[in-house]
Amino acid sequence: MPKQVDHHARRLELLDALMRITRSDGWDGVSLRKVAAEAGVSMGMVQHYFATKDEMLRFALEMMAEDVRARIRERVAKLPQPIAPRLLVETVLIEMIPRPGRRSTEAEGAEVWMRRFLLRPESRATLNKAGEELRAGLIPQILMARPGDQAGAERDAGALIALIDGLIFNIVMGQQDADTASGILRGQLDYIFDGAT
Numbered sequence: 001m002p003k004q005v006d007h008h009a010r011r012l013e014l015l016d017a018l019m020r021i022t023r024s025d026g027w028d029g030v031s032l033r034k035v036a037a038e039a040g041v042s043m044g045m046v047q048h049y050f051a052t053k054d055e056m057l058r059f060a061l062e063m064m065a066e067d068v069r070a071r072i073r074e075r076v077a078k079l080p081q082p083i084a085p086r087l088l089v090e091t092v093l094i095e096m097i098p099r100p101g102r103r104s105t106e107a108e109g110a111e112v113w114m115r116r117f118l119l120r121p122e123s124r125a126t127l128n129k130a131g132e133e134l135r136a137g138l139i140p141q142i143l144m145a146r147p148g149d150q151a152g153a154e155r156d157a158g159a160l161i162a163l164i165d166g167l168i169f170n171i172v173m174g175q176q177d178a179d180t181a182s183g184i185l186r187g188q189l190d191y192i193f194d195g196a197t
Helices: 007-025 032-039 041-048 051-077 085-095 106-117 121-145 150-172 180-194
Strands: none
Touching: 007 041, 007 051, 032 041, 032 051, 051 085, 051 150, 085 121, 085 150, 085 180, 121 150, 121 180, 150 180
């Protein structure tokens, strides 16, 4: 019987090799050949999964995004029921802030994403989709705390998205740490929810 290959696990091994090279040589130092050597596999095997290093980066970013989603699901599942809107919004947004001690590649991956993909036209659809999904989750929670204020909820959801994007950028650029960013976010949530729990 032929040996079963866990393709997802194999891609994660290549991702780890990719990020080790990125940490030591920077993104410009990455090549498919270097990733193959770092992972201890053939060049052909790397090319089986990724035709270009940009494809590897997209996969790395997808995995980091899935890590964030998994952390959010885990944290939300542990919240007391029924979940207060402010607590739910805070839990989701705080988990989006890159922190030391989480997957070691998270902040580095965000930095590469910003530098390599953020301004490319082909990235717009992905960014817009993520923003709209987050907005669609935030607006109902704000409305639960402030019923009838649709326009205000839409405005404040947009403000939170802009804030979290800016905080992530500042952390990646080394302008502030995760704890400071979390405090800023909580201050904005105090303003939006105005004492609602």
